[in-house]
Amino acid sequence: MNKDEFDRLIQQHQGIIWKVCRAFARNREDQKDLFQEILYNLWKGRTTFSGNSKITTWIYRVSFNRAIDYSRKKRVQTTELDESTMLSPNKHKAEYDIEALYIAISRLNPVDRSIIILYLDKYSYKEIAEITGLSEKNVSVKLVRIKEKLKDQYLKLTKTPQL
Template sequence: MKNQKEFLELIEQHKGILYKISRMYMDNSEDQNDLIQEIILQLWKSFERFKGNSQFSTWMYRVSLNTALTYFKKENKKTSRYTFLENVDQIDEVDSDEKETQLELFYKAVHELNKVEKALIFLFLEGQSHKEISSNLGISEGNARVKLNRTKEKIQIIIKKYDYEF
């Protein structure tokens, strides 16, 4: 059995993944914390099978996203309608209070996307290539490219629907 200390160190190094995924799939802090706990549990259960053929963070993305998708299905929560942040890059151009407001709106708005679209946007925002996205989601690279483009188009439709602009 792999070392618990090693596991905890790796989780600590990559805890940002946990927070980002939980915020994308759950809209309140209690649900986010529950999802984080579920992800950590699933990571621990499968840690012994992690062979190191990929980076730990890549493996963690895959387990975390699969857990979030399963958890999301189980919860079967209905999402509310929120506005969407038109251009994530613009966040850097505003003061910290406005930045936090925009991030909150972004995470709330992501709830309008379906589970696969959320995963695509998450991986895209993490700077992953189409090849990496396809590997993490278990789909072809071409399919990842098409689905990501369609998701971006859907985001633009959501923005226009709410007439929300920065």
């Protein structure tokens, strides 16, 4: 894959990378740094992509692996989003709900974060298993637990204080 092909590929699928960055990095600057690191890893690995899987599967796998390494590298807790700046009551309801969901996702462990992002992108259990290296059954069990965790976190984040 030459530079022009790579640029087109990234242009077409950058949403995947930004979604991973948003779930794994604390703020916009960290997200931009992680995005660049993922691009670098994709560029380095472009010659080893065999085409045995979908290109999006490969992009997700590289993105998740780099994001997990990135979050481990950061000794401070960079994976949890800052609620005070994210959950502003001045945001529209839909924006507020999305930010609350991202905060809840950021509180999951890295593998669970990867699974839920893929699930929200409508990947099948088989595809999620292929990308994460888990069995389909394990993905199924984990998703039940992840949804419960997210529901609890979301409700805690969005409940309004009683006066």
